[in-house]
Amino acid sequence: MVPALPLRHLRRLAGMKQLHLADLMGVTQPTVSRWENGTLPLTVEQTRTLQKIFAARPDPAQDAALKRLVETSKSPVHLICDRTHRLLAASSTRAADWRVDIADYLGRSLLVYASEEILAAEARLDDLGWHDGQLSSLAFDTGANGDPDIPIRPGPMLWERVTLSDGSSGRLVTSFYDQHA
Secondary structure (H helix, E strand, O other), X not given: OOOHHHHHHHHHHOOOOHHHHHHHHOXXXXXXXXXXXXXXXXXXXXXXXXXXXOOOOOOHHHHHHHHHHHHHOOOOEEEEEOOOOEEEEEOHHHHHXXXXXXXXXXXXXXXXXXXXXXXXXXXXXXXXXXXXXXXXXXXXXXXXXXXXXXXXXXXXXXXXXXXXXXXXXXXXEEEOOOOOO
């Protein structure tokens, strides 16, 4: 039997809603909910099916392709680890905004450079269902952060959650402002 907490955790890591898992398993969404809260045990066959669904198949080539797409984008975009905010990749347009060498910041958390609006949006993610797989993108307006090295320009921002090959979540961060201003 798959214990309740690991099943919920695996589903969330996969960015999957209970309804989608229910469809894959041939059951109803309330059944998945009961499995996750431990009120309904899984059969041996159901456990095997879940193991196949959640079997990790890391594909570094997928991550490399995503990184290449981010780095060659003409938009001001960067990719971070959704949990730790570590920088994974950035476009040359984003690099042009920042007054630092991107290579020096790869693997470092960017959360310390967040504007007040970004911190407020971050604080709302759980309530919006971001980490539960109910929300995969969030658009909002941000103000400037006032940092001279890694400035954030005021304007619309879009966060999009993507699943990385190791099952963790990444976040594409795109800014929308007049790049010629």
